[in-house]
Amino acid sequence: MCGVFGAFCKNGSSVLEDVYLGLYALQHRGQESAGIAWNSENGDEVNSIKGMGLVHIALDQKQLASIRANSAIGHVRYSTTGSSGLANAHPITANYSMGSVAIAHNGNITNATGIRNMLESRGAIFQSTTDTETIIHLMAHQSHKPPLDALVDALRHLKGAYSLAVLLGNRLVAARDPWGFRPLVLGRREDTTYVASESCALDIVGATLVRDLEPGEMIVIDETGIKSLRIPVQASRKYSCAFEYVYFARPDSVIDGKSVYEVRKTLGCRLANSSPCPSAEIVTGMPDSGTIAAMGFAECSKQRYETAIVRNRYIGRTFIQPTQRVRTLGVRIKLNPIKTLIDGKDLAVVDDSIVRGTTVERVISMIRQEGAARVHIRIASPPVRFPCYYGIDTPTCEELAAARLDIDALRSEVGADSLNYLGIEDLLSAIGLPPSDICTACFSGEYLDGGEDNGVDL
Ligand code: SF4
The missing domain is CATH 3.40.50.2020 (Rossmann fold)
Structure with a gap:
């Protein structure tokens, strides 16, 4: 389990301190490492700061407050795929032929090993052992497409759980897998739009909860406003994690319209x-x-x-x-x-x-x-x-x-x-x-498509 947070400010104000605060509110979702990524002012290059441990140890609040960036994403990690180390800390970043990309991921991609094996057999060299890096490589394999199309195409191949905050150049993108395993919410405060793993992280920056992202929804936030797209995968049913309500989420959060408390x-x-x-x-x-x-x-x-x-x-x-x-x-x-x-x-x-x-x-x-x-x-x-x-x-x-x-x-x-x-x-x-919207697999053994699945369709 991890926490993701993203912010985009239309009037150009810097959002890095907000992202730091958002991560602070999501600390319960991961304590191994923390990181923040933002774009250079022209959007050509992605920068990041990452560190091991709790947010206040891993990241320097003063340093972040002094950096000007009107869009940024952040992540707190606890490892489920890949070891606990700085190379696996998020956001995972890359500058590739079509621009810059940074990804913060909550969840576990169940067919990541199969995708990775396939991509490595075609010459890809991975920098980390995280499942998240497969998304960047899948995008790079579609380098003839604009970054947003390449991201949609990459997500089409994934199975399992992903709630993502992504920076594509100067755009903030959020995506929730078609089954809705992990929570992801949209919030707003004046000219700033936020995405967060839990609504408690919106409270800390004074934002109001607009709504949850729908399973299979991708939201693109830029100067022109907010666009909602669909990930082109037909899910047989939803799998919203029951354990978020039982244990993981903070009690002051609201997930899919239900107060955790x-x-x-x-x-x-x-x-x-x-x-x-x-x-x-x-x-x-x-x-x-x-x-x-x-x-x-x-x-x-x-x-x-x-x-x-x-x-x-x-x-x-x-x-x-x-x-x-x-x-x-x-x-x-x-x-x-x-x-x-x-x-x-x-x-x-x-x-x-x-x-x-x-x-x-x-x-x-x-x-x-x-x-x-x-x-x-x-x-x-x-x-x-x-x-x-x-x-x-x-x-x-x-x-x-x-x-x-x-x-x-x-x-x-x-x-x-x-x-x-x-x-x-x-x-x-x-x-x-509705019971058919809830994942209870750790109690019942009723997994999506039979559980661990390395099926690859590339
Ligand atoms: S309900 Fe259990 S198996 Fe399903 S996502 Fe949550 S923790 Fe995992």
């Missing part, structure tokens, strides 16, 4: 109805991702809610750290239970999901050390049993706790007195979009 609260409420925990004296949430669902659970079950586990805010999310060792250390140092709330009590602990099972096991152990009498785990989504091929780091079934074990064996492994999950039907109805 409201969805999370409803998930908790439905969980309270389907898997009540009447013996619990306190309902608490696994911070931060389970907190809102826990509030919904407590509200619907009319039980007492307490913030019984406190999170150190200055530690990143464990789930999106790249190695198991860092994940394990992260859990140990980031959460702390409050003994006076827990000692001698029956607790219902609500979390958004169990992926590897590391966090829940350690938290239960910590809670027991603080004297909890019984610990009941309630999960506000279905068991994650299948890997995601669309831009989330759940690579193999062996790493997924619910794929390795049935629910009772998992309960025993994590040390809970009871463990219950939300059903898929409840998840879909809490999101509130």
